Amino acid sequence: MQKVYTKIESIVGNVVTVRAEGVRNGDLALVGDSYANVIKLDHDKVSLQVFAGAQGVGTNDPVRFLGRPMQVSFSEHLLGRIFDGAGVPRDNGPALTENMIDIGGPSFNPAKRITPKHMIRTGIPMIDVFNTLVESQKLPIFSVSGEPYNQLLARIALQAEVDVIVLGGMGLKYDDYLQFRDTLEKGGAMSHTVMFIHTAADPTVESTLVPDLSLAVAEQFALEGKKVLVLLTDMTNFCDAEKELAITMEQVPSNRGYPGDLYSMLASRYEKAVDIDGAGSITILGVTTMPGDDVTHPVPDNTGYITEGQFYLRNGHIEPFGSLSRLKQNVNGDTRDDHRALMDGMIKLYSSYKDSLEKKSMGFSMSDWDEKLLKYGELFESKMMDLSVNIPLEEALDLGWKILAECFKPNETGLKTSLLKERWPDKDAVADL
Amino acid sequence: METVTGHVTGVNGNLANVSFEGPVRKNEVGYIHVDDKRLKGEVIRVTDGTASMQIYEMSNGIKVGDPVDFTGELMSVDLGPGLLTQIYDGLQNPLPELAEKCGFFLERGVYLDPIPDREWEFTPVVKVGDSVAAGDTVGTVPEGLFTHQIMAPFTLKGSDWKVKSIKEKGSYPVRSTICVIENSTGEEKDLSMVITQPIKQPIKCYKERLRPDEPLVMQLRAIDTFLPVAKGGTFCVPGPFGAGKTVLQHMEAKNGEADIVIIAACGERAGEVVEILKEFPELEDPRTGRSLMERTIIICNTSSMPVAAREASCYTAVTIAEYYRQMGLNVLLLADSTSRWAQAMREMSGRLEEIPGEEAFPAYLESTIAAFYERAGKVELKDGRIGSVTIGGTVSPAGGNFEEPVTQATLKVVGAFHGLSRERSDARKYPAIDPMESWSKYTGIIDMDRVEKARAVLRRSTEINQMMKVVGEEGTSLDDYITYEKGEVLDAVYLQQNSFDEIDAADPPERQKVEFDVLYDALMQKFDLKENAEVRSFFNEFRQEFLDWHGTVFGTPEFEAQKKKITDLYMAKAVH
The missing domain is CATH 2.40.30.20 (Elongation Factor Tu (Ef-tu); domain 3)
Incomplete structure (x- = not known):
């Protein structure tokens, strides 16, 4: 017919x-x-x-x-499998044809969402303490080529407590793909992972399908009550492929050649992140490389407006400025009573440290206060920001108090008196506040 | 009336070309039949006998030859009792009901009645024989906290309509006829409690538009004192992503002293809408003691929903706002974000292959934005009551650069500008409204002379700070250093406000006045301090005490004690 x-x-x-x-x-x-x-x-x-x-x-x-x-097969058999951008097996396994589902389906009814309130622990203080990752969050890692973003992604995948991991790779270097696969296999996570991998050598158009395939599958798992973590790397390649297509179709470009609906295009994918009333959840962690380290480039810019915060990965660590988890307020009130105040206080002081550092580099004499800030900044960077630090949240908070006490007098921290009395390590120093 | 029909001849994204038989109006609504579904669309252009329709739904599956019905009606909303507490999408589809019917996903082609089908206790206010014009009240029903007025349609033409019959006081279903009117030519109209209003036509049934001269209190110090908003005024909140636009708007929605708050979540995150959905019913409105949701309507067209409906959602919201204004209420409309709305226009304009303006936005961007904000205003109604619509829109400028077309077009037409800065939000200084760049043309709750003097301290402090970066602290005179610290303290204890603190989150005007008095007095003092270290430690202490003051409940002895403690603290160092 x-x-x-x-x-x-x-x-x-x-x-x-x-x-x-x-x-x-x-x-x-x-x-x-x-x-x-x-x-x-x-x-x-x-x-x-x-x-x-x-x-x-x-x-x-x-x-x-x-x-x-366009459809994709959905069943338990997907787990442990690797496909390409058109949904064809990449791992020499059999093609799956049962229970085909449409990709790029309709959007989720907001009335059926619930407020996200479960923290995802990663063991990275810059995330757990300062920008807590929350179930059902959509969060990109803004980075530049050469930074270890894929390693960070793999580490979070291994340490996060989720039921299913869906990895969507767009324009991945073949080595990176192999590295992902090996890391997940070694970490024992491959058995609950599905991969849709488009490598740099594959046809461009296929990379535009990867997010839809990954998210369609993730959605089905989530509807079955699973906690799903979707990793997408690198979304800039996805946007570039869409740009190529738009130009071919003679669409009027809006900004640096990208189509006018770039925002809607990204939003319809990222918005699949959801905590479902009475079922599972989808958390999306993406990588967006910023061409020329420019956050005002249309791709990171539009992404930032869609996602619930962002992590900046620069010089091998997650930057405290700019990095933001919008949903952290939903969870960090229930972790420990000093979490929020300590987080804000430490960042404010670190910001002052940056000012002092600038003054120092310009050759001004340093006041006592500047010296204190400089000491604080160094401790903060080496003990908190370093990506190799792997400690649970509670230990990280205690460490924060220790660093503060090592550098400042209690009333210099700008923290509430009641909190200082409770948490300051040296009780004598806070006795007469 | 004969319905006009046609069929699809082409599809490009969410734009469908339709050839038709019979008359078609621009901006009328039509339905495309796809399989067993009807997809809503609006005619946005007619060229060479072909109508271009923007489809408010996903356009997958449409094929050439699919039949189309035209309705002859412009894109409209239904207005009537029961709107409050509702959650609609951009086309006024009630989302919770949709979820009940279709489950987890927004199925396309399903359109539900936006007005809940129930009975209301109706009290007539007109008698048989009374004359009625557009917008006149024919009766009332109690809706939550308000007396909801049942009005003659705003689109009613002619001035010779008279009441032919009216229902007696009693309980009637919302869609039943409660009044029949007749004009001199014998034409009759049945009125129910629901009226239909085209969303792109402003409601103009009032006597006079007034100057917005009364502050609309937001209980945010930085706004009420320094950058006030007026009832019937307009303001915009541009800011880069992550600067806290949405948190600020939620604060305004919670604490703004308006009768009714309409939140238009236009092309933004669904999660943010959910926060309101789950949080507002739990919160109590301190002025009425009722749930905050009872004064709230949410129009939610999140970023993943079809883009054409996003364009409609802002108009839907402002039409509902105008409707409640006609009842003599003060309505606050918060639109987040108008940039997404402008982008929806851009997307459509691109599909229509119009000649692009700056950054590919259409040439009519500015006039469209101006027309939208001009729907705000304080008006005197025909019966002398005063009502107002205040519009606050966030703007999400590309790259955080305010020089882009949407921000610039918006700045031209608003009365207050609350610009958020990345620098402030990075340093966790919330609300991150830049006190130097922002402005307001309205008068606030505190006399502007003193506010200006305080602002001057802040400006001078910023200048000194800039200078210090060049010459260092040692090159700065003690007086200048004190001024610098004064500005810093003003910022830390007054402009910044902790929205997550139970007490500090909402600062009522009476409290702001007391706090500003103390702070102002301190700022104007000359201090006897010997060296920079002493200055710093003095202001650190002052700041600490002031922040602790924010933690006390207004009007309690603790509040007064802390006030005295602060006054004593700075008076001890002041030169008399």
Whole structure:
């Protein structure tokens, strides 16, 4: 019953146009033997985006419309498997065809969401203390090429307590892909992991499908009551692929060549992060590399407006400034009573330290107060910020008090008197406050 | 009336081209039939006999030849009792009901009645024979805290309508006819408690627009004292991501002293809406003792919902705001974020292949933004009551750069500008409103002379701080250093406010006045301090005591004691 069209009218970039009737917007088709989807209809002219790239496509290649949108199989058998951006197995295992589900489904009803309130412990003080990660949060790691963001991602994947991990890789270097796989295998996490990997060598278009595939699968697991962690790296490659497509389609570019709907495009993916009333949850941790370390670049900029905070990974550590977990207030009130105040106090002092450091570098004489701040800053950086530090939250908080007491008098910290009395390590110093 | 029909000839993203038979109006609503579903859309352009429709839903699965019905009606909302406490999407679909019907996901093509189907206790205020014009009250029903007025439709044309019949006092279903009106030509209209209003037409049934001259208290010190907002005024909150725009708006929604608060979550995070959904019903409005939700309506079109409906959501919100204004109430509309709304326009404009303006925004961006903010205002209604709509919009400028088109277009038309700065939020100085860059044209709760003097201290302090970065602390005179510390203390104890502290989160105007008096007096003193270290330690102590003061309950003996402690502290060092 499938009709075959053999007259392709135009081939521009990865988009081919064919005359056909009764075709639905968004449907899947086969051009030759590579998959394509319908992106535009104009009377009987149908524009198709070829996943594997239009290279080598001939005007007489057969086009078959499959009458369904892009789908992916969903079952327990996915766990431990690795697929490419078109959903084809990469691990020499069998292809899965049972229980096919549509990708890029409708958005979640906000009325069915619940307020996230479970902390995800990572053992990294810069996250646990200062920017707590929360279940169902969507959070990107802003970084630049060369930083160990994939290692950080893998470490969080291993240490976080979740039921299922879905890893979506876009434009990954082949070595990085292997490293991910090996780290997860060694850490024993592979048995509850699904990977959709698009490597830099694969056709560009396929990378645009990776987030949708990963999230469609994650959504099904979450509906079954599982806590799912989705790792997406690197979202900038995804955006660049979308840009390429938009330009091919002759869309008016808005900012540095990116399409005007970049925000909506990213939002519809990140917004899949959810804590479901009466079922599981999806937490999304993405990587966004900032071209030229420029946070005002459209990709990190739009991402920042969508996600619930961001981690800046620079010089091998998570920056205290700029890094932010918007949901931390939901959980850090219940961890320990000094958590919030200590977190704010320490950051304010670290900010003053940065000022003093600037003054020092300009050659000004340092007051006593500056000296105190400098000492504090150094301790903070070596004992808290270093990524190799791996301690639980409570220990990290105690460490914070210790650092403060080593550097300051109680009333110099700007913390509430009642709290100082309770937590200051040297009780004599706070006795007469 | 004959319905006009057509069929789809092309699809590009959420834009569908439709060829049609019969007359079609621009901005009228049509439905595309896909399988067994009807997808709502709006005609936004007609060219060469083809109507371009923006579809308010996902456009997957539409095919060439799909039938289309045109309704002949402009995009409208239903207004009536029962709107309060509701949570709608941009097209006024009630989300909780939708969840009941469709489960976890927002299924497309499902449109539910936005007005809850129930009975209300109706009291007529007109008699048979009375004349009625657009917007006139025909009766009232009690809705929560308010007397909800049932009005004649605002779109009613002509001035010769008379009441033909009216229901007696009693309980009636919301959609039943409660009044029949008739004009001189014998045309009759049935009125129910629900009226329909096109969202892009401002409601103009009032006597006169007044100058916004009364402060709208937000219980935020930085705003009420330094950057006030007026009832019927407009303000905007631009800021880079992470600067705390949304937290600030939630604070305003919670503590703003308006009768009704409408929150338009437009293209922002769903999680933030959920926070309101879960938190507001639990919170008590201190002025009425009722749940905060009873004065709140949420219009929520989050970023992952279809983009065309996002454009409509701001208009839906402002139309509902105007409706309650017509009852003589003060309405606060908070839109988060107007940039997403502008981007929705940009996306559509791109699909229409219009010639792009700056950053590909359409050329009509400025006039559209101006028209939206102009729907705010304080008005005197025909019966002499005063009502107002205050609009506060956040702006999310690309890259945090205020020089971009949406921020600039907004700044031209608002009366107050609360610019958030990344620097302040990085240093955890919340609310991160930049006290130097921001401005307000309205008058606040404290006399502006003293506020200006305090602001001058702050400005001078910032200058000295800049200078100190160059010449160092040792190159700064003691007097200057004291001024610098005064500014710092003003910032730390007055501009900053802890929204997570139970007491400090809301600072009522009476308390602000007392606190400002003390602080102002301290700022204006000359201090007898010998060296920088002494200055620093004095102001550290002052700051500490002041922060502890924020932790005491207003009007209690502890509050008074702490006030005295602070006064004694600075008076001891002051030069008389």
